[in-house]
Each structure stands twice: as structure tokens, then as C-alpha cells.
Amino acid sequence: MLLVLAAPTPSLSPTRSDETFGHFLISLRRHLHRRPEIGFQEVETSRHLRALLRSHGFETVGPLAETGFYVEVKGAHPGPTVAYRTELDGLPAPDGKDCEYASVNPDAAHLCGHDAHMAVAVGVALLLQERRKDLHGTARILFQPCEENSPSGAPVMIKDGAIDGVEEIFCIHVDPTRPVGTFGLRVGAATAATAPFIVRVSGPAGHSARPHETVDTVWVATQILNTFYQLPGRVHDARRSAVLTACRFRGGEALNVIPREVEFGGTLRCVNLEGARTLAGAMREAAEEIGQRYGAEVEVEMHLDLPPVLNHEDSVEHVCKVVEDLYGEDAAQTIHEPSMGGEDFAFYLQQIPGMLLRVGTASGEATSYPLHHTLFDVTEEALPAAARLMAEVVARRLS
Secondary structure, eight states: OOEEEOOOOOSOOTTSSHHHHHHHHHHHHHHHHHSOOOTTOOHHHHHHHHHHHHHTTOOEEEEETTTEEEEEEEOSEEEEEEEEEEEOOOBSSOOOOOSTTSOSOTTOBOOSSHHHHHHHHHHHHHHHHTTGGGOEEEEEEEEEOOSSSSSOSHHHHHHTTTTTTEEEEEEEEEEEEEETTOEEEOSEEOSOEEEEEEEEEEOOOEETTOGGGSOOHHHHHHHHHHHHHHOTTTTSOTTSOEEEEEEEEEOOSOSSEEOSEEEEEEEEEESSHHHHHHHHHHHHHHHHHHHHHHTOEEEEEEOOOBOOOEEOHHHHHHHHHHHHHHHOGGGEEEOOSOOSSOOTTHHHHTTSOEEEEEEEEESSGGGOSOTTOTTOOOOTTHHHHHHHHHHHHHHHHTO
């Protein structure tokens, strides 16, 4: 059941002035950065945002996908519904920064910028609310849980009706490789299809002095992994980007006992689904063949459940025009190669047109650490500029 909650609007709007608006978004971002929660557990994050938005006169529609929700700005005139989406979750990793807004949760941190994304989304909602008399249609701002995990929150949001009636959707992602004041745009594949995988190799335990009498699970696992690393560019067209990386390898405790089970896992990434399916099939076949050859039991878990983000050309052209109008032609930069990262915004774009925009947030060493780095941070002055840009993007679609 969807619950619709409302609260009175306070007397002071944070959008009264550029300075006040910027301070408001930065304060919100820091509050969220201190209190990260991981996927589908964003209870307090969702509660805080819903209370904040209700205090500014919004009705919150939800829950969707457990902790998600949306708000709407209904224009004074009839027209289409255009959506803007943000994410709620942090990463299950420690925050290595030494600053007053560092995470107080030792097991989670906003190392991918979702705290900044949420602050921008609130800013978009507030700016559009002030323009509702001029809007022809409805702006819907989605707050989605669990972007980082797999399976992720976007398919559940869609199932729960988050984009019912929506004709186009937009979102941003902070970009620490791009300077503040610039925005990256790309038509077509902006991110990669992503498939997490886990391989388990098992057999009877044995003595390290006599590996020939048992199944050397560690050795078999390394043979499988080495074969995996050779597959991109061999069974897959090398002209289409693909990367396979193992990020976990576990097995055994003693230094003189061959363990009963070894497990390793990582991700396969490819800019097109066809290539990802080809590689996934080759990985399964290779693992099973090597296991049979050496008498090991091999289990492969693989979930090819995240497609690439495919930006629609008309949406990109629209956003590019708004960037140039607001911040000048030099602010709009073409991205020539797709990111090999994954982003579940892709699921929305399988249903309706839209695009993901890269927002530059680098202004020195402290804000140039890569996404997911323990010291990742953003230049906060980028937040109000991004909010004004995306509010204008949506407003022009409803003009």
C-alpha cells in the first residue's frame, strides 16, 4: 500500500537566495554523509528526507522498494510527467577522511557521491516547486534505495510504479575526474553491463606435502582464474570494451593443509549485453572443464542482471543545450569513451527515454580521488549549480 503524507510549508524557503540555497544543500549533504546506510537499509536516510520534504509542503508517495519514495511538483497546466532520480544508499566500506562530516558508521560510507546526489535532488524539487505556476505537466523526483548492490533497487522501484506515466527521466553522477563547472555528456553507452560472479572449488582436504593424493583446490582455483583473465579479447570482440576483475579470494586457515573449499569472486563488465553474455558463457564452460580435468567440484554463481546505461540522443541534446545556456559552451564536454562502472539507472532507460549526466566535482587533490576510494570527497560548491541545471532541464521539458 502507498501512503501519502503531507506537512505544512515553513515560512522560509532555502531557495530565497543563491547563498542560502548553497548553504542549505551543503548542510544537507554533510548530514547525509555522516550517516550512511547500505542498500535496502536506508531507513533513517529515507525518514530524514521525507520529513524534510514534507516540511516544505511536499507529499511523499511510498514506500516503494522498501525504503524508496517519490515527491511530485504538479504544474498549474496540463502536460506530461518527467522524472528525476537519485539514490539513497552508501557503500559497505569505511570512510578514511579526517573531517567533521566523516561517516560515524564504521561499516558504511558515501564513497560514490549518493549523498551529493540526494542533496541535488532535494534542490531540484524545491526549485521546481517555486516554478509550478509556469509548469505544463508534472515533475516527479524519485528517491531510490540500493543502487550499489545486486540485485538493485531500480527494478523494484519500476515494479512498484515509480515511473508509471513518466515520459522521460534524468539523473546525475558526480565525476571526480572532471573539474567543477564542467559536465560530461555522451550519447549511447555511458556505463557497462555488469555481472558479479563467485566461483567455489571444493574437494577433500589434504596435506600440503602430498597434493597429488587429493584435489589441490587452491591450485585448481588459480587455474580457473588465470583462464578467466585470458577470455576478454579472445572469445569476445576486442574492439568492444570488456574488463574482468577478481576482487576476493578465500580459502583455508592452516599453512600446511589444502582446504576443502576455495572461493573467489569479482565482476565482469562489458559495454554491450551481447558481449557480456558471450563472456559469461565462456567463463562457466572454462570453470567446469578445468574442474572436471582435475577432479574438483566447481560451482559458478553469476548474475548478468545489470545492463549498460544507454543515453538517448534527444535527451542528451536537450541537456547539452541547457548546460550551454546556463554555464557556457565550454561547460558541456563530450565523453568519448564509456565508463566501465555499472549504474542501475540503466533499468529506467530500458523503459523510457532519458540520460545520465556527469557532473564535475574536482577542484584539487582532496576531491580528485576516484569513486569508491576511502578518501573520496566532492567539491560542495558544485551542488547548487547541479541542482539549478537539472531543475532547468526538467522545467524546459514542462514548458
